[in-house]
Amino acid sequence: MRSHFESYYVHPKNVHGELLVLTDEEVHHLSRVKRHQKGDRIRAVDGLGTAYEAEVDRISKSRAECRITETRRLLGEPAGELTLVQAMIKGDRFDWVIEKCVEIGVKRIIPLITENTIVKAGSGKINRWRRVALGAMKQCGRSVLPEIAEPRTLKQTVTLGADCQVRLIAHGSEGSRTVRIPEEPAVRSPKAICIVGPEGGFTDDEIRMAADNGFTPVSLGPRRLRAETAGIVLTTMVLSQWGELC
């Protein structure tokens, strides 16, 4: 099964034996944008790790019925699980972090509220972020929809990494404490959690709280990376170290 063409999203409840039913905007995309017809082969993913190759059988305005010809588990998924905890930032830059980090291979993104965070997120914004993640999953050939969690405070987040071999907090401080990302642990499905702060940086108290909970402060070098760049760079460095980007 090829991973290099765009997938449709099929809700798990719409898979019945050999039958797979696309609904809502997926039907529109299939029939109007891609102009697929009966007999065409498509791919669909359920966001829970199952990818289907299927043949279009019947298209109506509200649904497209497809016959499953092949099923695969965890297509396009990394072995390791990276949780990115990213302080919320203004405008569409948080959307960018989500899109890029889903492509690169993040498992979960937790929008973070810190002392210097000035952005707020209501359910409308969170729903938009989830649609961005869904779009990126379909586009890049993954089969698991990365979770976009409800926003949390740092205090609620630092206790989450107990089962992670790698716990990092990006800290672009004036002092040039440069800590390398620890070597890949010798486990089959490594877990990592990475925290990236807001433009204003973390306070000393916040860094101390993270350190007290086992997080290693890492500098990302002498150039000051914008918050969204730091999230993408750190995700790339961890996934690359896990051998997931080659």
Added chain:
Amino acid sequence: MRSHFESYYVHPKNVHGELLVLTDEEVHHLSRVKRHQKGDRIRAVDGLGTAYEAEVDRISKSRAECRITETRRLLGEPAGELTLVQAMIKGDRFDWVIEKCVEIGVKRIIPLITENTIVKAGSGKINRWRRVALGAMKQCGRSVLPEIAEPRTLKQTVTLGADCQVRLIAHGSEGSRTVRIPEEPAVRSPKAICIVGPEGGFTDDEIRMAADNGFTPVSLGPRRLRAETAGIVLTTMVLSQWGELC
């Protein structure tokens, strides 16, 4: 000298002994946005590798005269030189590649024209890209303005890497040829050139031409990265390997 606050840009011809003169939008930013006054300390960079710490002396509508108190060479600059050759892409996504890769530490970006490239760039667009690079340089604490070259074809580009230890072409092919990025060469100022293609990918002929000129095709993993993501990820991987991101 701290590298972690935003710099002003001073044209090299506006530095005279101990005097440094800001002009144009830099004056506006200094007096109107940042509301600096006589006696305030600022930092300026000339885009050619010199960073100045200076004290504001006299502000008029069109110029701000500052007295240089400290000078440093190559502040915020990586030791290695990475040239990113990135196929032109639509909308503001090329701007993003420029902004992010300047922050990460690229030396030069060459907009690439390939067989599958549908975007054209006139002088207006190239000037915009150069302004994006200038803004990113000032923001991230670099002192050299990365070059945004005139667009070139692949044929014009593949002969450029003769003095580079690392020559890569990102190739998200269906076949899963996975090549690791070669280990860091044992030179003090390593040079690399990385080519990233358009959404439609490179043709077989293009990959062959690059390979014939010493470029190694590298896959960036099983997930299909968008063109702009590929540029940012590859830049991160090379700079990270050079120890420039820790």
